[in-house]
Amino acid sequence: xxxxxxxxxxxxxxxxxxxxGEGPPVVMMHGSPGDSAILHGxxxxxxxxxxCIALDTPGFGxxxxxxxxxxxxxxxxxxxxxxxxxxxxPPCRVYGTHxxxxxxxxLGLGWPEQVTGMVLEGLPIFTEAEIEAIFGGYFAPMIPDxxxxxxxxxxxxxxxxxxxxxxxxxxVIRLNPVDRPTPEEVEEWVSxxxxxxxxxxxxxxxxxxxxxxxxxxxxxxxxxxxYMASAEDMLFGHLDRLPPLAEGQRIERxxxxxxxxxxxxxxxxxxxxxxAEAPPTVGSGLAGGDPAxxxxxxxxxxxxxxAYGTPGRRAVILLHDAPGTGLGVExxxxxxxxxxxxxxxxxxxxGESPAPGINATGVLDASASAxxxxxxxxxxxxxxxxxxxxxxxxxxxxxxRGDARFGRIVVExxxxxxxxxxxxxxxxxxxxxxxxxxxxxxxxxxxxxS
Numbered sequence: 001x002x003x004x005x006x007x008x009x010x011x012x013x014x015x016x017x018x019x020x021g022e023g024p025p026v027v028m029m030h031g032s033p034g035d036s037a038i039l040h041g042x043x044x045x046x047x048x049x050x051x052c053i054a055l056d057t058p059g060f061g062x063x064x065x066x067x068x069x070x071x072x073x074x075x076x077x078x079x080x081x082x083x084x085x086x087x088x089x090p091p092c093r094v095y096g097t098h099x100x101x102x103x104x105x106x107l108g109l110g111w112p113e114q115v116t117g118m119v120l121e122g123l124p125i126f127t128e129a130e131i132e133a134i135f136g137g138y139f140a141p142m143i144p145d146x147x148x149x150x151x152x153x154x155x156x157x158x159x160x161x162x163x164x165x166x167x168x169x170x171x172v173i174r175l176n177p178v179d180r181p182t183p184e185e186v187e188e189w190v191s192x193x194x195x196x197x198x199x200x201x202x203x204x205x206x207x208x209x210x211x212x213x214x215x216x217x218x219x220x221x222x223x224x225x226x227y228m229a230s231a232e233d234m235l236f237g238h239l240d241r242l243p244p245l246a247e248g249q250r251i252e253r254x255x256x257x258x259x260x261x262x263x264x265x266x267x268x269x270x271x272x273x274x275x276a277e278a279p280p281t282v283g284s285g286l287a288g289g290d291p292a293x294x295x296x297x298x299x300x301x302x303x304x305x306x307a308y309g310t311p312g313r314r315a316v317i318l319l320h321d322a323p324g325t326g327l328g329v330e331x332x333x334x335x336x337x338x339x340x341x342x343x344x345x346x347x348x349x350x351g352e353s354p355a356p357g358i359n360a361t362g363v364l365d366a367s368a369s370a371x372x373x374x375x376x377x378x379x380x381x382x383x384x385x386x387x388x389x390x391x392x393x394x395x396x397x398x399x400x401r402g403d404a405r406f407g408r409i410v411v412e413x414x415x416x417x418x419x420x421x422x423x424x425x426x427x428x429x430x431x432x433x434x435x436x437x438x439x440x441x442x443x444x445x446x447x448x449x450s
Contacts, residue, residue, distance in 0.1 A: 051278035226271075308334055328388075
């Protein structure tokens with residue numbers, strides 16, 4: 001299964017989504033505090049029949065949060081409906097799990113013209129007493145510890161979240177009937193949490209405090225719906241809290257069988273009313289914001305790019321050190337953006353950019369080719385190329401290719417002595433002044449080694 005990643009702008013806010021498969025579209029919504037990365041199993045099963053479009057909920061993963069510290073599930077459903085319209089989707093099927101199920105039931109109620117049917121897994125219907133008892137201390141802030149203790153604490157939180165519900169009530173009556181998670185499973189959740197730990201709270205609280213609102217929405221919607229949960233799900237018992245269902249709606253209780261769960265979801269989706277084929281992909285470039293973000297397709301695979309400043313100004317491409325990502329040069333990029341258009345890719349195999357699947361030596365050539373493809377995609381015909389550390393090796397390859405667009409190169413801390421002493425050892429602000437000073441230099445002048 002090939003999963004593409006894209007950004008689109010929706011009502012002034014960036015929305016990140018994953019897309020896989022062909023056929024009629026299915027919009028997929030994840031649980032919390034994860035993002036659409038956790039839906040790979042559902043996407044793999046359903047993509048043989050459907051075009052799966054998995055959205056990052058506002059404030060999670062790559063999607064910008066909604067404004068305000070207090071949100072409702074209706075707010076999240078409104079944002080989801082707006083994203084569906086921005087993607088040009090016809091009326092289509094919807095799948096949601098936990099928080100995604102809460103958004104789904106509101107979507108089916110408030111925007112029935114956009115939804116032909118729903119599969120909702122683990123719809124949360126907590127009582128007022130449960131909300132007070134479970135979620136009173138649930139949203140503990142993540143406070144960085146000078147000795148890194150917050151890293152261990154976060155790991156233990158997600159290990160315990162598999163074992164207990166809620167995770168902070170370590171009591172035998174709170175045990176989940178599931179196997180202990182693997183380190184890889186814990187790592188996946190920890191990684192997703194850190195992508196959104198500063199922005200996820202308002203949306204997650206909206207779902208947790210949904211309470212009787214979920215019951216009312218389920219009672220009122222007439223959209224064909226399969227309400228489901230597996231026996232190991234902490235919300236399995238909430239299926240018994242659903243109201244009497246309308247015609248075309250039913251409950252499916254699954255045994256604890258991970259291998260059978262995803263094919264069951266596909267089967268439930270297949271049994272729902274459908275619609276037209278999915279339209280072409282939307283969001284193949286950069287989506288606006290500060291910075292603009294997007295995945296640009298290159299012959300070496302998709303490359304994640306951040307862009308600062310105003311397009312049309314003199315262009316700068318910054319290549320980060322490794323291990324690292326483009327975030328490592330964000331401060332420099334913002335200062336250069338005062339007078340330039342600054343493009344910062346995550347080099348292949350770093351950050352959000354997947355590795356090209358070739359040997360270590362070939363990665364440098366692939367990275368150089370990716371930078372050339374980025375210049376092509378953004379119509380950059382004259383570029384100041386800046387490189388730090390391992391990025392200097394990529395700059396050196398580009399220099400040797402004779403691409404006239406990269407006639408000016410500034411390197412910092414290359415992987416060999418720098419006889420010119422360019423930029424090495426200077427403060428971040430001093431480095432930025434030096435790099436800005438290079439902007440007016442005529443083409444084909446080079447500074448330092450490369």
